[in-house]
Amino acid sequence: MSSKFKIFDPNTLRKFENLTLIASQVRAGAMKGERRSVKRGTSIEFADYRDYAKGDDLRRVDWNIYARLERPFIKLLEEEEDLAVHFLLDASASMDWPREGNRDHHKFIWSLRVLAGLAYLSLSSGDFVHITALRADHNHQWGPHRGRAYTVPLLQNLEKIYTRGDTNLDLALKDYALRTRRVGLCIILSDMMSPTYKDGLSALQSRGFEVAIIQVLSPDEVNPTLDGDLRLIDVESGIPQEVTVDASMKQLYQERLLAWQEEIGDFCLRRGIHFITAETSLPWEELILYQLRRIGVVR
Amino acid sequence: MGGFGFLSLASLAFSALAIPIFLLYMLRLRRTDMPISSTFLWQQLVRDREANAPWQRLRLNWLLFLQLLILAVLVLALARPYQEVETITRGRIVLLLDASASMNATDLNGQTRFAEAQKIALDTINTLGEDDTMTVIRVGEVPEVLAAATRDRTVLRRAIREATPSVGKADWPAALTLAASGSLGVDELQVVVLSDGGLPDDLPVVPGEVLFVKVGESDSNVGITVLSVRQLPDQPPQMFAQLENFSTQGSRVILELRLDGEFYNSQFYTIPAGDVLNIVEADLPENFTKLEARLSPPSNASTPDYLRIDDVAYAVHAEAATGNVLLITEGNIFLEELFENLTGINLTVSTPEQGILRGDYDLIVFDSWLPNELPTKEDIFIINPTTSTNLFAVSGESTDTAIDPITGGVSIEDERTRFLDFSSVAIRNFQVLEDVSWADFLVETENGDPLVLAGEFEGQQVAILTFALSNSNLPLQIQWPILVANLMDWYRPQRAINVISLAPAEPIAIRPTVPADTVVIRKPNGERIRFTLDESPEVFFADTAALGFYDIEILLDGDIVQTDSFAVNLFDRAESNIRPIDTLTLQGSGGETVIRSTTGEETGRRELWRYFVYIGLIILGIEWWYYHRSRNRKIKPKAPFLQGTESEKARRWWAIRPSRR
Numbered sequence: 020m021s022s023k024f025k026i027f028d029p030n031t032l033r034k035f036e037n038l039t040l041i042a043s044q045v046r047a048g049a050m051k052g053e054r055r056s057v058k059r060g061t062s063i064e065f066a067d068y069r070d071y072a073k074g075d076d077l078r079r080v081d082w083n084i085y086a087r088l089e090r091p092f093i094k095l096l097e098e099e100e101d102l103a104v105h106f107l108l109d110a111s112a113s114m115d116w117p118r119e120g121n122r123d124h125h126k127f128i129w130s131l132r133v134l135a136g137l138a139y140l141s142l143s144s145g146d147f148v149h150i151t152a153l154r155a156d157h158n159h160q161w162g163p164h165r166g167r168a169y170t171v172p173l174l175q176n177l178e179k180i181y182t183r184g185d186t187n188l189d190l191a192l193k194d195y196a197l198r199t200r201r202v203g204l205c206i207i208l209s210d211m212m213s214p215t216y217k218d219g220l221s222a223l224q225s226r227g228f229e230v231a232i233i234q235v236l237s238p239d240e241v242n243p244t245l246d247g248d249l250r251l252i253d254v255e256s257g258i259p260q261e262v263t264v265d266a267s268m269k270q271l272y273q274e275r276l277l278a279w280q281e282e283i284g285d286f287c288l289r290r291g292i293h294f295i296t297a298e299t300s301l302p303w304e305e306l307i308l309y310q311l312r313r314i315g316v317v318r
Numbered sequence: 319m320g321g322f323g324f325l326s327l328a329s330l331a332f333s334a335l336a337i338p339i340f341l342l343y344m345l346r347l348r349r350t351d352m353p354i355s356s357t358f359l360w361q362q363l364v365r366d367r368e369a370n371a372p373w374q375r376l377r378l379n380w381l382l383f384l385q386l387l388i389l390a391v392l393v394l395a396l397a398r399p400y401q402e403v404e405t406i407t408r409g410r411i412v413l414l415l416d417a418s419a420s421m422n423a424t425d426l427n428g429q430t431r432f433a434e435a436q437k438i439a440l441d442t443i444n445t446l447g448e449d450d451t452m453t454v455i456r457v458g459e460v461p462e463v464l465a466a467a468t469r470d471r472t473v474l475r476r477a478i479r480e481a482t483p484s485v486g487k488a489d490w491p492a493a494l495t496l497a498a499s500g501s502l503g504v505d506e507l508q509v510v511v512l513s514d515g516g517l518p519d520d521l522p523v524v525p526g527e528v529l530f531v532k533v534g535e536s537d538s539n540v541g542i543t544v545l546s547v548r549q550l551p552d553q554p555p556q557m558f559a560q561l562e563n564f565s566t567q568g569s570r571v572i573l574e575l576r577l578d579g580e581f582y583n584s585q586f587y588t589i590p591a592g593d594v595l596n597i598v599e600a601d602l603p604e605n606f607t608k609l610e611a612r613l614s615p616p617s618n619a620s621t622p623d624y625l626r627i628d629d630v631a632y633a634v635h636a637e638a639a640t641g642n643v644l645l646i647t648e649g650n651i652f653l654e655e656l657f658e659n660l661t662g663i664n665l666t667v668s669t670p671e672q673g674i675l676r677g678d679y680d681l682i683v684f685d686s687w688l689p690n691e692l693p694t695k696e697d698i699f700i701i702n703p704t705t706s707t708n709l710f711a712v713s714g715e716s717t718d719t720a721i722d723p724i725t726g727g728v729s730i731e732d733e734r735t736r737f738l739d740f741s742s743v744a745i746r747n748f749q750v751l752e753d754v755s756w757a758d759f760l761v762e763t764e765n766g767d768p769l770v771l772a773g774e775f776e777g778q779q780v781a782i783l784t785f786a787l788s789n790s791n792l793p794l795q796i797q798w799p800i801l802v803a804n805l806m807d808w809y810r811p812q813r814a815i816n817v818i819s820l821a822p823a824e825p826i827a828i829r830p831t832v833p834a835d836t837v838v839i840r841k842p843n844g845e846r847i848r849f850t851l852d853e854s855p856e857v858f859f860a861d862t863a864a865l866g867f868y869d870i871e872i873l874l875d876g877d878i879v880q881t882d883s884f885a886v887n888l889f890d891r892a893e894s895n896i897r898p899i900d901t902l903t904l905q906g907s908g909g910e911t912v913i914r915s916t917t918g919e920e921t922g923r924r925e926l927w928r929y930f931v932y933i934g935l936i937i938l939g940i941e942w943w944y945y946h947r948s949r950n951r952k953i954k955p956k957a958p959f960l961q962g963t964e965s966e967k968a969r970r971w972w973a974i975r976p977s978r979r
Contacts, residue, residue, distance in 0.1 A: 116355035126355075212356035240355060250349040253357040260357040261349055262364055275363050 026131050027174050034136075034304045067095040103149060103163065103203030104141040105228070106134050107195060110152040110159065111186035112255040113212050117237050126235045129299040130208040131177050133233065136307045137206060143167050147201070150176070153191040155184025163201075185255050192219025202227040210235050211283060212255075220292060231293035233311075234280070238300045241276065243269055321402050325448075325925070329396035335389055343382050384941040388934050395930035400923040403445050409508050410451055410467075410526075412497040413439055415481060416513035416533070417458040418488035419822075419893040423514070425536035425624040432483040435512040435533045439478045442510070443471050445924050453497075457513075458484040459823035459863070461493035485627050485865050486822030487890050490517045498524040515899035516892045523904045530902040530913045537897030538565040538621055540589060541628030543889055545611050546819070547602070547635040555635055557599035559611055563589035564895045569621040571613050575599065577606040586616065602635075607883060608867055609633045628894045632867050632885035634818040641810050642678060644668060644696075647685035652793035653701075656802055657683075663806075681809055686786055697779040697809050702786035703749055709775055710751045710782070719745040719785075720764045727761045727769065734772055734781075734804045735760050743792050745769065748785035757782070770801065772808065781805050814872060814882045822886055825860035828870055832880050836873040842866025842886075862886045 071080060071091035081094040114127040122128060134150065141148045145165060150173075152159035161176045188209060196219070205228040223230050245251075245264040252259050262268065280296050287294035293314055297306050324330070354360070421432040439454070446452060446469075454464040454477050464477035497509050507526025511517075514534035544560035563569045568591050574584040582602075589595045602609075613629040615622075623629065643657055646668045657665045668675045670687040679696050686702040692709065706712045721727035726741035740761050750767055757773035757780065759766075772781035792798050814830050828837055830851065837849045837857045842864050849857040862868065865886050872880040888894070902913040 113356045118353075210356065212358040214358065237355065245352060245354075248349045249352045251352050251354045251357050251360055254353050254355060256357075258357055258361075259351075260360045260364060262360055268363075271363055272359060275359050279359060279362075 026128055026178055027135065031132055068092045069095060102141075102144075102146040103201045104138070104146045105195075105199065105203060105205040106138060106148070106150045107192070107205060107207045107209075108134055108150065108152045108180070109186060109188065109207070109209030110154040110180060110182045112182055112184060113210055113253075114235070115182040116254065117239055118254075124237055124299040126210060126237050126299055127182050129303055130233075130235050131180065132303040133235075133297075133306055134206075134208060135174060135177055136304060137311075138173055139167075139170055140307070142169050142173065147203070148173070149199075151195060152180045153186050153188070153195075154182070155186055158191070158195075186213075187215070188213040189215040189217070189219040192216070193222040196222040196226040196228065199226065199228075203229070205230045207232045208235055209233075210240075211279075216283070217286060220286075220290065224290060224292070232283070232287065232295070233306070234283070234294070234296040236296065236298050238298055241273070241298055243272055245269075323400055323402070323923075325398035325400055325923070327397060329398070330393060332393045332396055333390065335393075336386055339382070339385055339389065343379060380944060381941060384937055384944065388937050388941065391930050391934040391937065395927040395934065397927075398448075399926045399930070401926060403924045409506050411442070411446075411508045411510055412453045412455065413442070414455050414457050414493055414497060414509065414511045414513070415439060415464075415478070416488055416511070416516075417456045417481065417483045418513075418516055419483070419485050419627055419888055419890065420514055420516050420625060420896045421483045421533070422485070422627050423534060423536075423539065423624040423896045424626075425534055425538070425622075425896070430483065431514050431533045432481075435531075436478050436481065438512055438531060438533070440475060443474045443478070446471065447923060448925070454478060454481075455493055455496055456481050457488045457490060457493040459486040459489060461489055461496050463496065484822065484863060485888060486863065487893055488513075488516065490521055494522055494524050498522070511902060513899075513902075514896065516895070517899070517902060519903055520905050521903070528902070528904065528913050532898050532900060534896065534898035536565075536622075536624055537895070538567070538569075538623065539625045539628070539894060539896045540564070540569050540571050540613060540621075540623050541625065541888070541894035542611055542613060542631040543594075543628070543891055543894060545609070545631035545633045545887065545889075547609050547633045549635070554600070554604060555602040555606075557597075557602055557609060557611075557633070559597040559599075559631070561587060561589055561595040561597065561613065562891065562894065563591060563593055563595075564897065565621055566591050567621045569623070570616055570619060571623075572616055573597065574612045574614065576610040576612070577603065578608050579610070607635050608885075609635060610867075625894065625896050627865065628888045628890075630865065631887050631889070632819075632865070634867070634883045634885050636813065636818050641680040641806075642666065643681045643683060644675060644677065644679045645683045645685065646670060646672075646674065646687060647683070648687070650685050650787060652787055652798065653683065653685055656799055660803070660806060662810075694776070694778065699781045699783075699805065699809075701783045702789075703751065703782060703784065709756075709780060710754045713750045713752050715747050716750045716763075716767060717747045718763060718765055718767075719748060719769075721761075721769075722764050727763065729758065729760050729762075732758065732760060734758075734808050736804055737800050738797055738804065740769070740797065743795060743797060744790060745785050745792070746789040748789075751782070751784055754782075756780075772805065779809055781808075814870060814880055815884055818884045819889075820862055820884060820886045821890065822865065822888065823860065823863050824886075825858050826862065826884060827856050827858055828872075828882075829856035830872045830880055832872070832874070834872045834874045834879055838871040838873065840869040840871070842868065 068081065068084070069092065071093050075093050079093050080091050084090075084092045084094075108130060110127070114130065116126050117124065138148050138150060142165065147163040147165045148169070149162040150160070159180050161173070164172070188211070192207075205223055207230065209232070211232070211234045220230055220232075243264070248261075248263045250259045250261050284294050286292075295306075295310060295314060297310070301310075415432075415435055417432065421430065421435065423431050425431070426434050443452065448469070451467045451469050452465065452474055453467045454474060456462045456464050464481055465474050468474060494509075497507075507524075509524050509526055509528045511528065511530045512533055513530070514532065540561060540563045542559060543562045544558065546558050547555050548558070549555040557575070559573070561571065561573065568588060570586060570588050572584055572586055575582045583599070587595055587597070609632070611631045611633070613623070641662060642664045644666045645653060645657060647653055648670065654665075654667060657663055666675060666677060666679070673689060674682065674693060681697045681699060682693055683699045684701065684703075686704060688700065688703060688705050688707060692698060692707050703710065703712055721740055721743070723741055726739040728735045728738050728740055738761075748763075748767070748769060751771070754768065754771055754773075756775045757768070757771040759768040759771050761770040762768050767784075768782075769784055770782070771784070772779070774780070787793050792801075814828050815826060817826060820826055828839075828849075830837065835851055837851060839847045839849070839859055841847065841861070843866075847859075847861065849859075851857065859868075865888060868884050868886065870882040870884070871878050872882075900914065904913065
């Protein structure tokens, strides 16, 4: 990646100001986090009563009820908690594509910008943000951090991430599910060019993660510009594939791509996973401002 | 139609080329390396476990099928397939294509015999073997080699297709001589004569085998074989025509006469089978120059007339040039007989006692007598001048009559001494003339004394014979009428041409009788041909292949000073008799050879490789088209996943969207 090229150039940074508007709508409370937890906790908002049981904290007995009914009841209060947002970015070599042409259509750069936008929203909402770049050599980690003050460190950190090697998405997700202490919303940015992904997603779900997948594809992956008798070299694995590309072959490829996306989509639908596929020719902020809000990933 | 076979069976071994074609389809192509983000989907797409092996499973492929088909067709072409067909001959062939007038007969279902001969010739070309050669000679008035000993069928076909029949007689002896000239160094020459007949009986024998192919079926034809116009002194012009029916059935015809293009007369005539009808039209009007006679069948004619070109004939009315001659003589039988027999001469005889009779004379002949004063208006011919006149002085008689035996004493290069030779003429004595510088000496003695002299004197044409006919043997010799005829031609200008009717392609000499610098000839089709008279006093014109009238204009400084016309007619009974012959007779040293008409007795091989090559080219074109069609086929582009209509987006996203938390 060229050192002169800035992922977060002034033009990109200006677009963050649009996100501020959403962030201000999302963030109603302060540091504590606004999201209502399913746990009954120590907040002041009443939820329900239940009978006292042996071993319950006596401080939580509602003595006024006890005085009136002479039976001990435990007052259940809703706990309000901050959300942990996990961003898992596929940093395999296949994300470093296309290697020429318009850099704004580069899958990894585009993914970083989307990630930065979403992370900024999360930081602004008082959520804990945890970023992990899944890479063959070692995973790059950042966070957890909370608060808008981490915006600049976030961007600085994201600019340091690079792509390398062959990532087994399935293994990487399973590993992440095992290692993470605090579960929450897990947003995965990947091209999903991997035959195995289901176990990893299941592992995340079984740990309690709410999972959203953004499949990132470049325009030439959707409409290949290849032609003739070719030996295609996979930049990630180096595995060659000989193929004669003509009009009918291109058509078959597009049908295969659509079938692949629908297969992932069907799996996600059954498992309650958000899934969206995005072409990098789409402005990244439009994905956040419009598409992700439509499917409820962003409020 | 015979069987099929191959001339080069070994070429079928080329079919082994199918193996490399198969191998090329099984062999993996050398491909261009192309990095790509992920081969994941492509791998799924290809799903070919043998993808990395050097060979792949052979699949049904239209291109392979077409290429094998092309190979099969080309191998078959290389094997030179042939079909056995009946043909006239093979080998070294000289084809004599009769282009005489009779080949214009349309007795073959409306098609001319020449067209049928062309068809037979083309069929023969189609059955030529690869090593066979053919020479094509068009036998017209002048035989013409259209293609000389070539294997190139395109050249032969073009030569035959472009040949046209003539309207004249064919020169068969010359054609056969031409054919024989091609036999030098050739072992087996085949001479094929495509003709309907009209060949002379004394044709020379040619080396090699002669094959005769008869063309034509019918003999039904009526033609004009003679047409002429003549006018005797003091009589109206007369027409003489001869119509001849060559068929075996009687025929009724209409003869139409046109004078100078204007209709004059038409009449029905019935001509019995094989008979000749002579017609004399005795009372034609005076002032016309061209007579055209045309035969046509009546509307109810039962006998067809297949040859049309002998149904029209042309004649020029040459007005008789007459002259009044006064002969003054004591009595000279040689002179009187000669002048009486000269055409166009009105002779009046007088004696010296009667002197010059009153009358309008063009020429006055004085025989051994002269008046005191010579006439000044008329032309004069003086024989044996005895007294001096203003034209000459007589200095006496001489017996020194020796004549140069080499030159014959005759002045060469003079029209008046044409065909004249005085070497055998004996003269006893002659009058020696002086003061005759105005005259040319036509005949003189070794001493230079004139025997015959002629010239113009003050507008008069004067000729003098210096000896008496009775003192010479000249009147007994042929030189006498020649001399007088030459002198008469000089006195009285003749026509520029000496014939008024020619056969097609016959040359004619045009000799202006007045001073001229240009001769223009207008052909029957209106084309004008101009000749400039430089040194030669005459023009030879041979472009007379078309029937009709030819008009001659003789010009001096752009002005027409003389006109004349002649006609070209077929007038050939051998051509008008269109009955096709069955045998051809050649006269050789070994006796007479009779050749019967032949039709396809040999078996020829018509090669078919060209057709296979054509089929191969067509399949190649189809393959090219198929290949490019499959490469350039437009596909409907798929809409990107996040683009498209709202309903499409909804179907994609919301269908896979999980329920909200």
